[in-house]
Amino acid sequence: MKISIGAKTIAHPHPAFIVGSYTKEGKANMMAAAWGGICCSRPPCIAISLRKATLTYHNIMHHKAFTINIPSSKFIKEVDYVGIYSGKNTDKFADTGLTPVKSDLVNAPMVEEFPYSLECKLIKTTDLGLHTQFIGEILDIKADKEILTGGEPDIEKVKPLIYASGTNRAYYTISAKLSDAFSAGKNLKKKTHHK
């Protein structure tokens, strides 16, 4: 028997995306975003939601471009720093020692030290209330060779950060692999019938 706990924005797991953008003047900035995820396979698109109060909101509105940079868990301090402070008041690249590299496809900076980055062209904005959703078409991914398996980012090499909002307010990474997909449950029905 479940109980009502109210309308909360909890749906585990939450990502720890680092969004790269340039100011109008061309200064590189990054922010942490936990509200987002892939939203279309063809064309490949990703959604992130930002408050109007953020510098990144205005940067993306101006340049119609952003990057999504996936941090490895070893960058936990840098990611947390990016989530705490605003680019309005400080240069977060200089502060963290991370390196902005301009995408060759969109007018937005990638985080050189992170294992891979999605280069996104803004195709849609939707004002939802406190947050505005930005949908970007993924034009390319730039990745470190060392984190690839069969040409794609391997989650076990990436060791991505996972953010838990709400009561935890903490960072995690992935466990060891539990099971292959399209495999673990294949014969479940048969087993159920044998009960």
Add this chain to the structure above:
Amino acid sequence: MKISIGAKTIAHPHPAFIVGSYTKEGKANMMAAAWGGICCSRPPCIAISLRKATLTYHNIMHHKAFTINIPSSKFIKEVDYVGIYSGKNTDKFADTGLTPVKSDLVNAPMVEEFPYSLECKLIKTTDLGLHTQFIGEILDIKADKEILTGGEPDIEKVKPLIYASGTNRAYYTISAKLSDAFSAGKNLKKKTHHK
């Protein structure tokens, strides 16, 4: 130095959401969705993207309602089963032995055995290409008492499934906690300056 790997739909971590809906005739169905995430804090909203080919697409269009059910990792076989088969051909609740319970707020079923469920009223659909994005306002969360800490779902008690698409095609859960947020990186700048 990074290399180009093409426009792929990879942005770790991906969720393993189980979407609950009713057919026009009122039969409970569930599907697995990895494309989605929270998209607004006020009003609280969540986005999921579905192909028109799915039964759930038409169910949500009809009832303007769905649930997002968060599975614990112990339900890995059930989740995988739900991801493999279509409700067009089989009754996935009967097959897996999971129990549909009608939400008292929206016309959609929750998965009784899962630790918590978001009850969502459809407020927006956007056709993006292969996928259509559904945005639901979260009207309430129904949760098992045992997975709460301070009234909110505790990720360490939920032990959510994490899906890795692409080269891994596998399930994971979270690691032990790495660090508190708004804490780990607080003094990073000072340290950087002391280098």
